[in-house]
């Protein structure tokens with residue numbers, strides 16, 4: 001069987017998971033390494049771009065069959081039951097090996113939301129279909145007029161008997177063209193405060209009235225897209241939580257996410273590549289370069305320490321704190337500074353466009369890939385506003 | 397202050413008025429967009445127009461059929477090209493003609509008319525901008541490598557800089573291999589590998605200065621593309637509303653926009669000063685230092701503007717369809733051409749020390 005004709009549904013067929021959380025970290029790390037080395041399929045590694053579904057499908061299949069697809073879900077629901085610390089080790093090892101990121105909106109975002117707020121029936125139906133690869137999810141929050149100001153969203157769902165009728169437009173939907181399901185924040189009450197009239201809906205992309213237009217990004221890949229809803233009828237039950245309760249739920253989801261989005265792994269891997277490029281270019285021993293490199297290295301080490309303090313809060317269940325946005329600011333800006341240094345070190349050829357096979361050391365590609373990290377998931381400016389407002393106690 | 401003949405002011409006005417032949421006045425970047433990754437990364441037909449306008453011969457002596465204009469004119473022209481993100485390797489061709497003409501080889505008629513494309517291959521290493529490096533001569537044979545030849549895939553003839561002077565080498569000379577590297581802005585840089593390439597070496601007084609002049613022209617290109625990207629970004633800050641107000645109202649963005657403005661004016665001032673010093677033949681040593689300074693400032697400006705332009709546009713700045721991305725990618729690629737930051741500073745400090753010693 002060639003790898004490209006592997007298609008969902010995938011069925012898990014593995015021995016029960018051990019209690020990974022009880023393992024010493026080093027042992028767990030070794031387990032993860034062994035897992036990757038034995039199972040990673042013959043698909044590209046160390047890419048800056050996201051792989052499309054057909055390309056990444058073999059990896060999804062492996063993860064689904066071995067029960068490694070949803071690391072943080074409880075084992076009873078088909079996950080690995082990892083705590084934050086162990087999850088982090090898993091992510092680090094994937095990153096080190098250069099594993100392609102698979103389509104993970106279902107496992108990372110929707111799954112945890114359903115586990116917390118969904119009905120039994122929703123969990124039974126959707127979690128199973130995520131694990132089997134039958135449902136690939138996209139996140140439909142942003143709109144042309146609602147980016148940083150997400151609560152200004154205008155996509156509207158009106159009740160019509162047993163259905164919601166959805167109209168509007170979502171945009172910047174990552175890998176939306178690969179998804180067959182999308183969760184959407186839609187306005188269900190215009191008469192109340194902006195945040196109070198929003199619901200969380202589950203929408204099949206195949207439903208009549210849904211159109212998708214791919215958008216090419218700055219790296220030349222059609223990774224995100226626009227999704228239009230024109231009188232799309234969806235069953236009344238395709239709502240998570242209360243009607244008009246979508247905003248609070250979407251925010252609640254951000255807890256764990258907010259810490260992990262600040263994980264130092266992107267910077268760490270970029271710094272390692274910077275070292276490689278510097279050695280290639282013969283400046284590794286140049287004291288001027290080393291001074292700048294050392295600064296970045298120290299910044300990374302400090303970021304890692306800061307990150308650890310938040311992970312510790314997650315581990316112990318302590319409140320994460322409103323200043324968690326600092327992590328994301330720090331990580332994304334460091335990643336960008338490292339990419340800038342890469343470009344400098346590569347000199348006149350820094351802007352070269354490399355192929356998939358050599359993408360790892362694509363300096364300009366890294367520079368480009370680092371750009372959106374200060375835009376999505378709360379822009380750097382908005383994060384700074386949030387931290388200032390929530391934790392500096394300044395006059396309003 | 398000394399009064400100066402202000403012919404250049406009129407020349408600049410005329411050049412600027414003629415830019416429309418290549419740079420659409422409505423700011424359309426359709427041609428630039430479609431040219432990306434196409435052929436040699438630039439358009440032979442546009443090349444002919446550029447040649448007909450006399451731009452390639454801007455810095456070539458009048459005796460050799462050129463216009464013999466100054467650097468203030470040349471930087472004004474390159475600024476116009478930068479605003480329009482013109483991908484044709486004009487600066488490389490201006491440099492090539494200037495080198496050939498200075499070496500007493502005249503200026504080939506076909507290169508002036510654009511029939512043949514003659515470009516300069518001057519750079520030896522990715523981070524080392526010494527025009528004497530990369531290729532050596534012995535027994536009339538060239539060996540070694542030149543890199544980062546802009547538009548080099550489309551060239552018919554290369555003017556190669558050497559420690560001993562220059563050599564004029566046709567692209568199909570036996571022993572010469574030309575390899576293209578596609579860049580993120582859709583242009584190609586060529587790498588030239590020489591293996592016992594037979595060539596006549598011509599002494600060329602002032603070679604290093606001419607290369608530095610090209611750096612100054614390129615600084616103007618970078619400055620102007622940054623300026624245009626900045627204008628587009630300011631328009632966006634005025635128009636884009638979030639939280640019920642134009643995002644340009646947010647002080648966090650205003651302060652950063654002001655920083656770009658500051659860097660832009662520093663670059664403009666430095667470029668202007670360097671051009672003036674060179675055109676008036678004032679203190680040549682200081683003038684060279686001024687070029688290095690101006691080029692360094694313009695590179696930093698271009699990178700800063702690229703970063704901020706994307707950030708201030710939000711997600712739309714990260715799309716291929718928004719024009720701002722064309723500027724960002726061009727800035728990212730060209731900020732490393734005709735001078736690399738660390739090398740520019742190294743050259744500047746070396747010249748500063750020389751100067752101190754001489755005084």
Ligand SMILES: Cc1cc2nc3c(=O)[nH]c(=O)nc-3n(C[C@H](O)[C@H](O)[C@H](O)COP(=O)(O)OP(=O)(O)OC[C@H]3O[C@@H](n4cnc5c(N)ncnc54)[C@H](O)[C@@H]3O)c2cc1C
Pocket residue numbers: 138139140141142144146147148149171172173174175224372375376377378379380381382385636638639643646648649707708709710711712714
């Ligand atoms: C690669 C990528 C993938 C994405 N994937 C998805 C996805 O899958 N699903 C989805 O729903 N969305 C997605 N997004 C959208 C993302 O969430 C938005 O880009 C983000 O919310 C910012 O909105 P915006 O792009 O409209 O920028 P805007 O909000 O218009 O911001 C423009 C600029 O103004 C600044 N600004 C805004 N408000 C303030 C303020 N109050 N003070 C100071 N500065 C301010 C911003 O920081 C930014 O610099 C993605 C975006 C990118 C770039």
